Amino acid sequence: MSEITQLTLEAEELDAADELSKLRERFVLDDAVYLDGNSLGALPASVPDRVDDVVRRQWGSLRIRSWDESGWWTAPERIGDRIAPLVGAAAGQIVVGDSTSVNVFKAVVAAVRMSEDEHGEGRGGRDEILVDATTFPTDGYIAESAARMTGRTLRPVTPAEVPDALSSRTAAVLLNHVDYRTGRLHDLPGLTAAIHEAGAYAVWDLCHSAGALPVGLDEHGVDLAVGCTYKYLNGGPGSPAYLYVRRDLQPRFDSPLPGWNSHVEPFGMDPAYEPVAGARRGRVGTPDILSMLALEAALEVWEGVSIESVRAKSLALTDFFLKCVTSYVPEGRVESLTPTPHPERGSQVALRCSPTLGFARAGGAPNAAEVMKHLITEGVIGDFRHPDVLRFGFTPLYIGFADVERAARVLAQTLESFD
Ligand SMILES: Cc1ncc(COP(=O)(O)O)c(C=O)c1O
Numbered sequence: 001m002s003e004i005t006q007l008t009l010e011a012e013e014l015d016a017a018d019e020l021s022k023l024r025e026r027f028v029l030d031d032a033v034y035l036d037g038n039s040l041g042a043l044p045a046s047v048p049d050r051v052d053d054v055v056r057r058q059w060g061s062l063r064i065r066s067w068d069e070s071g072w073w074t075a076p077e078r079i080g081d082r083i084a085p086l087v088g089a090a091a092g093q094i095v096v097g098d099s100t101s102v103n104v105f106k107a108v109v110a111a112v113r114m115s116e117d118e119h120g121e122g123r124g125g126r127d128e129i130l131v132d133a134t135t136f137p138t139d140g141y142i143a144e145s146a147a148r149m150t151g152r153t154l155r156p157v158t159p160a161e162v163p164d165a166l167s168s169r170t171a172a173v174l175l176n177h178v179d180y181r182t183g184r185l186h187d188l189p190g191l192t193a194a195i196h197e198a199g200a201y202a203v204w205d206l207c208h209s210a211g212a213l214p215v216g217l218d219e220h221g222v223d224l225a226v227g228c229t230y231k232y233l234n235g236g237p238g239s240p241a242y243l244y245v246r247r248d249l250q251p252r253f254d255s256p257l258p259g260w261n262s263h264v265e266p267f268g269m270d271p272a273y274e275p276v277a278g279a280r281r282g283r284v285g286t287p288d289i290l291s292m293l294a295l296e297a298a299l300e301v302w303e304g305v306s307i308e309s310v311r312a313k314s315l316a317l318t319d320f321f322l323k324c325v326t327s328y329v330p331e332g333r334v335e336s337l338t339p340t341p342h343p344e345r346g347s348q349v350a351l352r353c354s355p356t357l358g359f360a361r362a363g364g365a366p367n368a369a370e371v372m373k374h375l376i377t378e379g380v381i382g383d384f385r386h387p388d389v390l391r392f393g394f395t396p397l398y399i400g401f402a403d404v405e406r407a408a409r410v411l412a413q414t415l416e417s418f419d
């Protein structure tokens with residue numbers, strides 16, 4: 001039996017045994033293999049009609065009444081509570097709104113302020129913020145500005161270096177749960193514990209883990225967390241992000257963006273700011289209702305689905321992809337940047353594909369961007385990340401094992417075509 005026949009049969013068996021395979025029907029998909037859900041999740045089938053209703057009935061007919069009658073005003077907390085179980089948080093700690101970048105800003109500044117109010121004027125010498133040196137750039141930019149504004153020094157370190165870098169000077173640490181380039185899953189429980197041991201505050205960016213694997217925010221005592229909703233939560237382009245503030249820290253959450261939506265009495269129009277209690281303290285201005293309610297509809301795909309079952313399938317998908325790639329792609333053409341051990345792997349596989357990797361065609365070997373362009377024309381949609389990374393994201397809600405086999409086979413054919 002050829003390798004292709006063997007792996008095709010194995011894919012069929014895995015799909016037949018997959019309890020989540022039916023969930024694909026909850027999405028609008030075509031014949032392409034969509035492995036870019038870690039950048040923009042696919043469209044859940046319930047979203048178009050909901051958006052139509054929000055626009056035509058709620059906005060078009062009810063107009064201003066919808067703030068109350070259609071639940072617009074309370075949407076940020078209501079939808080936060082819907083995300084909560086997916087990231088291991090009890091209700092009342094997540095508020096949806098703004099972009100991840102904006103929420104990183106709120107969280108980092110708030111963490112530094114919490115450290116400050118513990119130590120008073122002298123700050124207890126806590127003059128440093130640590131930031132993941134491998135972070136998606138926006139977090140680094142924002143942390144730099146937050147550090148400048150709060151009079152701290154920003155120190156970029158890799159997550160592995162964090163335990164040694166922590167000291168009595170550390171006020172707060174901003175880390176990514178899963179690395180956007182390599183797909184490496186960082187040790188959130190261990191690092192959070194080390195940060196607390198050092199007396200500092202932990203802020204986690206969950207963009208690449210929420211909806212793909214259990215996060216356990218409450219269980220691991222995370223202080224603050226942020227994440228986007230357009231990747232594994234399938235909220236749509238530009239869907240609002242979220243902010244988690246652990247319940248016992250909420251009274252001390254001093255927002256650097258204290259807009260009127262987080263005032264204790266927003267319609268009191270009081271010139272003096274007084275923050276509301278609870279997660280609502282993370283709100284700023286008027287919520288982006290159209291995107292927010294599209295997200296709410298998108299979250300319905302999680303009805304009856306456990307994040308643990310999604311994690312199990314995600315690992316099986318990435319294992320199978322690595323197996324197919326190893327089998328189909330001649331050795332040395334690509335190398336996986338994604339760790340093999342399950343506890344270190346998110347829900348994507350990143351393959352380094354550089355012209356220096358064993359191509360026969362001297363001088364004319366493809367770069368990763370060319371390879372990805374070709375893959376996309378062949379119906380396998382992943383993405384390219386500078387300088388030489390092919391990224392494949394696996395959303396267990398709608399990706400099956402036959403998709404995985406096809407993606408690896410088309411990748412092998414594509415690489416061969418460049419020879
Ligand atoms: C880890 C991470 N943080 C932040 C962002 C940016 O988020 P936003 O564009 O919502 O500000 C992204 C992706 O866009 C990301 O992958």
Ligand SMILES: Nc1c(O)cccc1C(=O)C[C@H](N)C(=O)O
Nearest residue numbers: 038039040136180181207238385
């Ligand atoms: N947010 C994005 C966008 O507005 C356009 C294109 C891509 C994105 C992304 O989400 C990129 C993604 N965070 C990444 O991991 O590379």
